[in-house]
Amino acid sequence: xxxxxxxxxxxxxxxxxxxxxxxxxxxxxxxxxxxxxxxxxxxxxxxxxxxxxxxxxxxxxxxxxxxxxxxxxxxxxxxxxxxxxxxxxxxxxxxxxxxxxxxxxxxxxxxxxxxxxxxxxxxxxxxxxxxxxxxxxxxxxxxxxxxxxxxxxxxxxxxxxxxxxxxxxxxxxxxxxxxxxxxxxxxxxxxxxxxxxxxxxxxxxxxxxxxxxxxxxxxxxxxxxxxxxxxxxxxxxxxxxxxxxxxxxxxxxxxxxxxxxxxxxxxxxxxxxxxx
Amino acid sequence: xxxxxxxxxxxxxxxxxxxxxxxxxxxxxxxxxxxxxxxxxxxxxxxxxxxxxxxxxxxxxxxxxxxxxxxxxxxxxxxxxxxxxxxxxxxxxxxxxxxxxxxxxxxxxxxxxxxxxxxxxxxxxxxxxxxxxxxxxxxxxxxxxxxxxxxxxxxxxxxxxxxxxxxxxxxxxxxxxxxxxxxxxxxxxxxxxxxxxxxxxxxxxxxxxxxxxxxxxxxxxxxxxxxxxxxxxxxxxxxxxxxxxxxxxxxxxxxxxxxxxxxxxxxxxxxxxxxxxxxxxxxxxxxxxxxxxxxxxxxxxxxxxxxxx
Numbered sequence: 029x030x031x032x033x034x035x036x037x038x039x040x041x042x043x044x045x046x047x048x049x050x051x052x053x054x055x056x057x058x059x060x061x062x063x064x065x066x067x068x069x070x071x072x073x074x075x076x077x078x079x080x081x082x083x084x085x086x087x088x089x090x091x092x093x094x095x096x097x098x099x100x101x102x103x104x105x106x107x108x109x110x111x112x113x114x115x116x117x118x119x120x121x122x123x124x125x126x127x128x129x130x131x132x133x134x135x136x137x138x139x140x141x142x143x144x145x146x147x148x149x150x151x152x153x154x155x156x157x158x159x160x161x162x163x164x165x166x167x168x169x170x171x172x173x174x175x176x177x178x179x180x181x182x183x184x185x186x187x188x189x190x191x192x193x194x195x196x197x198x199x200x201x202x203x204x205x206x207x208x209x210x211x212x213x214x215x216x217x218x219x220x221x222x223x224x225x226x227x228x229x230x231x232x233x234x235x236x237x238x239x240x241x242x243x244x245x246x247x248x249x250x251x252x253x254x255x256x257x258x259x260x261x262x263x264x265x266x267x268x269x270x271x272x273x274x275x276x277x278x279x280x281x282x283x284x285x286x287x288x289x290x291x292x293x294x295x296x297x298x299x300x301x302x303x304x
Numbered sequence: 305x306x307x308x309x310x311x312x313x314x315x316x317x318x319x320x321x322x323x324x325x326x327x328x329x330x331x332x333x334x335x336x337x338x339x340x341x342x343x344x345x346x347x348x349x350x351x352x353x354x355x356x357x358x359x360x361x362x363x364x365x366x367x368x369x370x371x372x373x374x375x376x377x378x379x380x381x382x383x384x385x386x387x388x389x390x391x392x393x394x395x396x397x398x399x400x401x402x403x404x405x406x407x408x409x410x411x412x413x414x415x416x417x418x419x420x421x422x423x424x425x426x427x428x429x430x431x432x433x434x435x436x437x438x439x440x441x442x443x444x445x446x447x448x449x450x451x452x453x454x455x456x457x458x459x460x461x462x463x464x465x466x467x468x469x470x471x472x473x474x475x476x477x478x479x480x481x482x483x484x485x486x487x488x489x490x491x492x493x494x495x496x497x498x499x500x501x502x503x504x505x506x507x508x509x510x511x512x513x514x515x516x517x518x519x520x521x522x523x524x525x526x527x528x529x530x531x532x533x534x535x536x537x538x539x540x541x542x543x544x545x546x547x548x549x550x551x552x553x554x555x556x557x558x559x560x561x562x563x564x565x566x567x568x569x570x571x572x573x574x575x576x577x578x579x580x581x582x583x584x585x586x587x588x589x590x591x592x593x594x595x596x597x598x599x600x601x602x603x604x605x606x607x608x609x610x611x612x613x
Contacts, residue, residue: 048431053434055450124336143351146355149571154355156578174350208335239575243579271449279442
């Protein structure tokens with residue numbers, strides 16, 4: 029009696045989980061269906077449940093309406109540049125806070141941490157005026173520069189850098205290695221897992237960034253993918269074939285990163301709340 | 305002194321050194337400042353300056369193209385602005401319904417995935433986590449297709465079981481429900497993974513002791529799992545609260561705040577005043593209302609969690 033009760037419970041749990049995962053996955057499947065069918069065909073009654081053969085035509089149309097390849101390039105260029113610069117800056121700051129005892133360290137650190145309490149929206153209007161005055165609107169720098177000030181990954185790097193043994197740094201100093209040599213050649217290489225996680229965190233942050241690029245980018249050829257997608261969605265009659273294909277293209281790079289760096293990906297996206 | 309060695313390597317007496325060998329600039333003493341300089345410069349220009357300037361802006365109003373000091377005018381306007389309350393109400397509804405709903409789902413998924421006998425854990429975990437791979441705009445666009453009134457998959461299912469189609473993006477309070485569905489889909493798995501890590505830190509001894517004492521699984525959940533999970537739950541709750549007051553991408557893409565401001569959020573309202581009407585003074589006042597609310601809510605949550613302990 030007890031045995032069969034247990035089996036029933038297990039079966040129910042599996043059933044609930046499978047239904048849950050299906051519900052989670054269906055929107056992705058529907059995205060693929062939409063991307064490969066004619067816009068009208070998605071709306072047949074009953075709907076098409078299989079991928080169609082309209083992918084290339086959707087792609088041609090999509091590129092006419094939102095310059096999808098240029099938007100993909102913009103998004104990739106901005107996110108990669110941002111990640112590389114941001115990674116060095118965050119690692120440098122994290123290393124300074126974790127491994128040096130200097131005047132003002134605690135004050136600066138507390139100010140940075142407190143600044144996290146103020147949502148970034150508070151900066152948007154003055155930044156808009158600043159970039160307008162500098163005549164930097166509609167440029168990559170306008171999207172990249174303000175986002176470089178991101179305290180959370182600095183905090184993450186500091187936590188990780190603390191694990192770096194002091195003896196390693198001291199030994200290098202005794203060998204009269206320069207401070208920059210120690211940072212780039214000793215500290216950074218031992219921090220590879222943390223750097224990977226922070227890189228993914230930064231990339232994803234910039235990849236999904238929407239409000240600020242929406243404010244500063246104002247021509248089609250400079251739009252990032254989220255901005256370009258939102259213009260598609262804002263049209264009166266949406267071409268769903270195009271919209272779903274654009275969405276698919278915007279999700280693919282993240283899926284690729286996820287597949288190749290799954291372990292770092294989870295801890296990266298969650299900002300170190302979870303070790304992969 | 306920790307760094308005396310490095311300093312001793314440098315020649316002393318600057319008069320002697322001049323011309324022969326430049327005094328080393330990069331030492332263990334100057335290094336932290338050099339490391340921090342770039343980020344602090346950027347921080348001053350792109351964070352400190354805008355924050356101070358937007359405080360000032362919130363006390364200014366535009367008169368014939370010029371911003372002039374107007375005292376508390378923007379704030380008194382805000383207190384009497386029905387649309388502001390509408391947006392505040394929407395954010396509150398999302399906070400009160402969406403956050404508990406999402407976190408309950410996340411806890412259930414995490415507890416289920418933490419069952420010792422479960423197989424294919426990794427696969428389930430990836431499945432639930434996958435919506436995190438989409439940007440918020442992408443998630444919204446996908447749901448626009450699913451929720452289309454005439455032809456969407458949701459309404460196809462609903463009408464096939466005999467109900468009237470629902471205007472997910474247009475009728476009554478459904479647009480707000482849509483917003484709740486999309487944000488829950490996008491974030492439940494994210495919170496699940498955080499909670500799962502919290503669960504794995506709970507000692508097995510607690511459960512073993514409870515089993516020996518004859519406590520049922522349900523009792524164990526309420527008397528061991530939830531209390532032990534509280535710190536992690538609090539983190540997810542605070543993050544979600546802040547998130548619901550900053551909600552922008554989804555309502556902008558799905559509904560633009562409509563119909564009749566039924567999905568207007570505070571951040572969307574501030575965007576409208578800033579970049580549709582270019583009323584920077586009023587938009588800044590809205591911003592600081594958001595800042596204040598988020599700060600108060602975070603403090604209240606910390607207090608509540610602290611007192612129960």
